[in-house]
Amino acid sequence: MPDLQLIHGNCIDELRKLKSSSVDLIIADPPYNLGKDYGNGSDSMSAATYLAFTRAWLQESVRVLKPTGSIYVFMGFRFIARLYSILEDELGLQFNGWICWFYTQGMGKTRGFSPRHDDLLFFSKSDKFTFNLDDIRVPQKFYRSRNNMRGANPGDVWEFSHVHYCQDSRTTHPTQKPEGLMERMVLASSNPGELVVDPFAGSGTTVRVCQQLDRNCIGIELSDEYLDIIQSRLQQPFAGFDSIDPRMKRIPNDLNDPALRQEYKHNHIKWFLSHHETELQAFEEEFNRKYPARVTL
Ligand SMILES: C[S@@+](CC[C@H](N)C(=O)[O-])C[C@H]1O[C@@H](n2cnc3c(N)ncnc32)[C@H](O)[C@@H]1O
Structure with missing residues (x-):
């Protein structure tokens, strides 16, 4: 069983308590400073205060990361360019990817283009x-005839639907992320038994994913109301992650x-479907539709 720790507090103070070079992976989904209501005022700062806050938690994050460690940071449009510059120019981290999380549902605009992605920086x-x-x-x-039999690199545009209100894992947290997103980062950038830290745990998506993928995890959250949500989420029976990249269901054309x-x-x-048990039946049906059994007389 992985060691899962939930900490109630401000991530800057709590990260300061962790040992230097002790963490394998940080997945950070901070408030984007766009005025969301997390019940604690954390998403409505002046630009200068928000940038000072961002520098402070990132400096501590870099200190606690091991030399082999990675950090992924979610960010909205307003601060993404400045975040990139802090990570690369000020903190001297190595750039590995600018990932676009593409989603099909979202707020509809009547003047201008409706937003359909968030960005994720990987350093x-x-x-x-x-x-x-x-x-x-x-x-x-195409399977045998082309490329690598084990599958393709997923690239840097990742499609995952938001978690729908009718799904069992959906909580009341306003910006809950799909588990499939965190699953990909955890699998790519850590190994079983290693330590993942989420400084802005929210509804606990990263902690839940680590629980199922056998990674130790520390989740830090300012609001105790959300910590209660995480506690009960961790007790839920597991029936598969709540979201999947639609390409995972793709069946090659040349079998x-x-x-x-x-x-x-x-x-x-x-x-492709380990930890996605809810997809198995649809996969079987699609497989049989594509490759119907031949009846021989
Ligand atoms: C974008 S949400 C994270 C959502 C999360 N990834 C999920 O899937 O549920 C950001 C969270 O950070 C919390 N937060 C804001 N400022 C914080 C701080 N200084 N330290 C710790 N948590 C903070 C907010 O209460 C909010 O729940």
């Missing part, structure tokens, strides 16, 4: 960072040989 402390590509590949359109088809089907479930 590491050195060029010796962990990156488990085989654990996060996505299925190929013409029956033996290869069976081998592929077995591998697909193991490689």
Whole structure:
């Protein structure tokens, strides 16, 4: 069982209490300073105060990261450019990726384009960072005939739906992230038994994902109301993560040989649908539709 710690407090103070070079991965989803109501005023600062706050928690984050460690930071449009500059120019981290989280539902604008993505910056402390590509590949359109049989690199545009109000894992937190997003970062940038820190735990998405993927995790959150939500979320029976990259359901078009088809089907479930049990039935149905069993008389 992984060690999961929930800490009630301000992440700057709480990160200060952690040992230097002790953390493998930080997943940070701070308030974007766009005026969301988290019940604690944390999303409505002046620009200068917000930037000072951002520098302070990032400095502590860099101190606690191991030399092989990585940090992913979510950010909205208003501060993303300045965040990039703080991470690269001021903190001297190594840039690894600017990921676009694309979602199909969201607020509709009547003047201007409706926002359909958030950004995620991925930096590491050195060029010796962990990156488990085989654990996060996505299925190929063509299997044997092209590329790597194990699947393709998912790229830097990630599609995951928001968690819908009718889903069991949906809480009352206003900016709950899909578990599939955190799953990809945790699998790519940490190993089982390592330590992940989420300084802005919110509804506990990162902690829940770490619980299921056997990573130790520290989640820090300012509001005790959200800590209660996390506690009860961690007690819920697990029936699969609440979101999946639609490409994970893709079935290659060239599985013409029956033996290869069976081998592929077995591998697909193991490689792409582990921790996504709710998708298994739909996958079986789609597989049978695409490759109907031939009746021989
Ligand atoms: C964008 S939300 C995180 C959502 C989370 N990723 C999830 O999936 O539920 C940011 C959270 O940071 C918390 N927060 C704001 N300022 C904080 C601080 N200084 N220290 C710790 N938590 C803070 C807010 O209360 C809010 O729950």
